[in-house]
Amino acid sequence: MRPLPGGSRAFLAVIALAAALAFPLAAQDSGVSADTGADSEEDLFGAETVTETKSDAAATPQKDFLKYDMVKVGGSASGSLGLTGTWLDPWNAGIDPLKPDSRRLTPSMSDSIKITAKPSEDFGVNMEFRASNPFASSSSVLTGATYVAAGTNPYTSLPYPASVKTTSTSLTLPSIKVWSLYSKFSWKDVVFMSFGKQSLAWGVSQSFFQPANDIFALNVVDFSNTGAEREGPIAFKAQYPLPLSMANAYFYAGVPDTTTLDINDLRVAAKAEGNFGNTELAAAGYYAYSDHPRAILMGTTGNGTFNFFGEAVAKWGSERYFLSSPILAAQKADQLWFSGTAGGFYSNTDWNLTASAAYFYNGEGQSGVTAKEAYAYYYMHQSEIDRAKFGTHYAAASISFSELFVDQLSFMVYGVGNISDRSFIVAPSLTWKFFDYMKAKTGATLSFGPEGSEYTLMGGGKPSAAFSLSLDLGSGSF
C-alpha cells in the first residue's frame, strides 16, 4: 500500500472524528427511511398489538392438502392465431419474402380440464382431459356385412369366388384425450402409491434428452418446453420415503400403450435415491420379458443457480434394426448398449435469465446411411421402427429471458444438433405481452445440415427456414 501524504492523514483523522461524533444523530436519521417517508413510518411503527392463537395440539394443517370437502375442477386454455411461411433450401435458393414455398394459417385452441377428488387423507383421484382443434375426428365404421356365395357372372359367364359385401358409415367423434386418470393412495402414511394412467417422471433430466423418462413416456420431449409433463402409460407407482431424510425408494410397474397385452408385456422397475451433501444419486433397474433389461445411474447436483444432471443407461440387447445400406437392416442381439446424457442449467433471477446445455450419447446410433435413407427404409418396414434416436452424438442448448429490456418483452432461443451428421435446428422467438391475455409472438425455425441429414427432414431433406407470426389470445389457467 502506498503511504498517504501527511496532509491526507490529518484530513482523514478529522473526518473520522467528525463522523464518529455524528454517530448518534446519524443512527437516529437512519432509523427513519427516506424511501418510505418519516410520517408513514411513524404510523407504521405505532403501538404494538398482539393476537394470541389458540394452542390446539390436535390441529392438522397438512390435511388441507390431503382431503377436500368437494371435488376441485381446474384447467387451462391456450389460444393462438398464427401465420407461418416456410422457405426450402433458403441458403442456396435464397428467400423471396413474398413467395414462401408453403404458407399456413394456424388457428389453435387447446384446453385441459383437471379434476381432483380427495375424499380422505389416504385416497384421491386425479384426472386430466385434453382437447385441441380440430375438436372432432372422422372415422369409417363398418355397419353391415353380407356373404356373397361363389357363382358365375350371368353376363360374362365367368366364375367369381365367394366374398363378403360390406357397408360402412362415417362417424365424427369428439377428439378428447384422457391425458391422465389415476388414483393415489397410501398405507399408514408410510408408503405412497398411485395406479392408473399417469406420467412417470423417474429420471432427473428435464432437458432436451431424457433417456430414463423415455423408457415409460409415450410422447417425445417438447424442445420448446423441455420441462413439460410427458404422457405416461397405465402404471403402478409406490414410493417409500426414508423418514426425516431425502432418501426414497420407488417401485414402478407399467404396460405398453397397446390394446392387446400379455403378462410378458409387464414392465417393472425399481429405483433408490439418496443425498450426499447437495448431490443426489440414484440407481435403478428395469425389466420386462418382452423388452430389454436396463440398469440406470442418475445424479444431480447444484446450488439452485447452477444445477447439473446426468443419466447413464446400460441396456442388454437392442430392438433396433441397424441399417448397413438403404435397404439392408439387421438386429444385433446379446450386446450391451450404452446411452447417457449430461448437462446443466443456469438461472439468474436478477437478469430474468435461464440457460441450459446438454449432451446426449446414443450407443444405438445409426451410421453408414443418412437419416433420409433410414426414414425411407422404416416407412417401408413399419414393424421395425424403434424409439431410439437416429444418430450417436447430440448436443442442445437454450437461453431464455422472461423479461428483456422491458417487462413486456421476452426472448427464447434453443438449438438442437446431431453432431454425427452435422445437422441442427435453431428456433429463436420473441414475445410481446400487451396484457396477460394477449401476446404477439414472432419466431423462426431454421434447419441446417447436409442433404438428407436428420434435422433437414422437416424440409424434405434440405435445409429450410420457417418464420411465423402469431397472436396468443385468451390463454390462462383457472
Next chain:
Amino acid sequence: MKRLLGPFAAALAAAFLLAAPAGAATTDFKAILAQIDKMQDFGSSDFSAVYNIVSEKPGENPATTQIKIFRRDLQNQILILLQKPEKQKGQGYLKIDDNVWFYDPESGNFSHSTMKENINNTDAKSSDFKRYTFAADYDIQKTEEGKLGSYEVWIFTLAAKNTEVSYQKIRLTVRKDKAVPLKEEDFSVSDRLMRTTLFLPTYIKAGDRQIPAKIKMVDELNKGNQSVLTISDVTVSKLPDSVFTKAFLERAQ
C-alpha cells in the same frame, strides 16, 4: 504505516468513546441477535402458517400469492407450498438441512433450488420463511442507537459469515424493549441497498413465541415494487414426519 495509523487510530478510538451510547457499553449485542433467533425458533414444536403476499408493481394490478409454510426448526426442515395464483398452484420447496428442492407439478420433476430464490416474482424470498439465523450467519460490524416510530431501537450492521445467506450485509433495526426486529435493510456485495423489510408491530403469539403478523417488503432497485405479507392460520401443533418429504409435495396436488 505506523506513522499513519498512530494518530488515525487514536482519533478513531476517541471518536468511538465519545459516540458510544452509555447503554451500549454494557449491552451484549450478540445475545440480542441470539434472542431474535430464539424468538423465531419453534424448537421442538412444529410451525405452520398461511402467508398472503400482495405484490404491487407500477402500472400493474396488485397480484396475490398465497403460500403455506410447514416448519420443523429442530431438524432444520421447511416445506413451502404455493396455493395462489392458480398457474403456480402446487409448486413447492422442500428444505432439509442444506438441501433445497423445488417441485414443479407441471413436469412432475424436482430440481435443486436455493433459499435465495424469490417466491413467484414477489419481493419475498424462500429464506424469509425459515427461522432466523442472524447470530449464526452474521458478524456484528457496528451498532447504533436510534428511534423508529415510537420505538427506541438498536441498529445493527451485520456482515455475512458465509455465502449461503441471501444478502451479504444487513442493517437490522431492533426494538430495545424486547429483541424484536422492526426493519431490515438488505445490501448487495457492492453495498447497494437492495430491499427494505418492515416488520410491523402487529404480532401473533403462538405458543411461547411471537411472530410479526404483517411484513412490508420494498424493492429498492425497482422503485414502486413492494409486497405486503400477512400471516394467518398459525399453528404450532406436531406435524407428521411425512410432511417433510418429496412424497408430500406430490400428494398435495
